[in-house]
Amino acid sequence: MTNANGFFQMNNINKAYWMGDEWSPVLKNVNLTINEGEFLSVLGPSGSGKSTLMNIIGCLDTPTSGEYILHGKRVDDLEPDELALIRNKEIGFIFQSFQLLSRQDALSNVELPLIYAGMPPRQRKEHAAEMLTRVGLEHKMYHLPNQLSGGQQQRVAIARALATNPTILLADEPTGALDQKTGHQVMDLFHQLHDEGRTIIMITHDVKIAQNASRTVRILDGELSEGVPESV
Secondary structure, eight states: OOOOSSSSEEEEEEEEEEEEEEEEEEEEEEEEEEOOEEEOOOETTTTTSSSHHHHHHHHHHHHSEEEEEEETGGGGGGOHHHHHHIIIIEOOOOOOOOOOOOSHHHHHHHHHHHHTTTTHHHHHHHHHHHHHHHTGGGGGTTOOGGSHHHHHHHHHHHHHTTTTTOEEEEEEEEETTTTTHHHHHHHHHHHHHHHHHHHHHEEEEHHHHHSSSSSSEEEEETEEEEEEOOOO
């Protein structure tokens, strides 16, 4: 049954890949409800299935079986253009590897989702500049990624994720490539964004990072459980 209060609702989600001559399960009967405005961390070690779960949540992949409901609609009932619209406007993606275009400056990187959204060039540049100012990089707009520190590159990635004003931020190991101090600064920014009402779903292997969220689910061998263990 669908929980009417669930912003995201995953019911008995399974995901398996064909490996050689047999199916290899990655997610096993995952049930997860995420409410609007929640800050959730998904905690697990490498190979636990957390990135696969993130890809399904972000409509980048589909489950082998089970029901995924987003905004009251079954995701597997949506047309490709509807899914593309969700990925472009509803969800902001933040990755450990930043995924910035190396030959484009910070401003151009933030403009990218706005191009796909059809925003006119002048308005696009102004809005991208506002997003970079929002993350404290107004003085680095014309720097290339290799001219920025890891923390600054991640803030550019966050500005890009915010560009279409998504209600959901989906972050995969957002501090994984950063030192501890810079990681704390990124988490401070996440708390500000959460306070503004955004739903944040953060994938991490780090217990201390996971504790920044208001709720944590643990994933191990493709199965979910609630709570933060002493170690992973």
